[in-house]
Amino acid sequence: MAGIKDVAKRANVGVGTVSRMLNNSGYVADATRKKIEVAMKELNYTPNELARNLYHKRTGIIAVLVPNVLNPFFAEFVDYAEAELYEAGFKMMVCNTVKESNAELEYLDMLNRHIVDGVITGVHSLDVKEYQKVNKPIVALDRYLGEHIPVVAVDHKEGGRLAAEELIRSGCRKILHFRGSEIVDSPYHERHIEFERIMKEHHIPTYTYDMEWNRLDLAYYKEVVQDVFSKTEDFDGVFAVDALAIECMNETIRRHRKVPRDVKFVAYDGTFITELSEPRMTAVVQPLEGLARESVRLLTDLINGKEYHDEAVLLGVELRRGKTTLP
DSSP states (O other), rough: OOOOOHHHHHHHHHHHHHHHHHHTOOOOOOHHHHHHHOOOOOTTOOOHHHHHHHHOOSSSSEEEEOTTSSSHHHHHHHHHHHHHHHHHTTTEEEEOTTTOOTTTHHHHHHTTTTTTSSEEEOOOOOOOHHHOOOOOEEEEOOOOOOOSSSEEEOOOHHHHHHHHHHHHTTTOOEEEEHHHSSSSSSSSHHHHHHHHHHHTTOOOOOEEEOOTOOOOOOHHHHHHHHHHHHHHOOSSEEEEEEHHHHHHHHHHHHTTTTTTTOEEEEEEEEHHHHHSSOOOOOEEEEOOHHHHHHHHHHHHHHHHEEEEEEEEEEEEOOOOOSSSSOO
């Protein structure tokens, strides 16, 4: 297998010149660069990426922390994040954390030990203080972790307003509202606050079901829906995240109620599964590609030395009307 010395000999240049070109660490004339490239091709030489990254004190790897990639929101986010990171010259390490209680802390430790160059975290399980101990590049998705850690989120207040107004427009008079856990400090609370404010303003009774913290799996959603229906069916409008909204709609149909005639549904997130349900779900759509793009942009800025203080990037949301609300 050819090495850097073989390339230098074939190109009739010094080893240092080849090294400067490979590491982009100094001037190399265009003519010399072309000779080195020809020599590398003839010798089928592949640069040692690990050694080059170590020279620049980087690994070229970004850890993306999510609770569970089976959740449609995080599955789509990871897909877009991988594409954005590739364009930025990084590889992605996907880290599922929901099944192991100390997984999030272990991945932060990898950042401290220079195994990864940065972290994008969409996880809400670890105490904020653990993140504040780490003076390394971190970007938070939908969670406040400290003044030096940028946050990327959507305008959840607007999302809550769009959902509330759509259900009111469709004639709903008794609402079932699934509310996320309030344990963590997150921008997503704004959608629930605004949704309930508007319902109260219009004097529309709302049954709010508080979800457990850090439970995002389908099995839990099925349990929640069964629990709700064991207590009441006296609602004609539902607001929930995508998978939960679909599970609740399926149970509604199983109980011989018509959608949207008897019960209307608005989902939140607008992932691909809302396009697959029947009837097709009306949804408040988060721009997942934009969230991934902004997360990667902020993280690469941090890796390159830029400092942020209390930075929050809020993207817009939109209502995509399906067939679970009235035309």
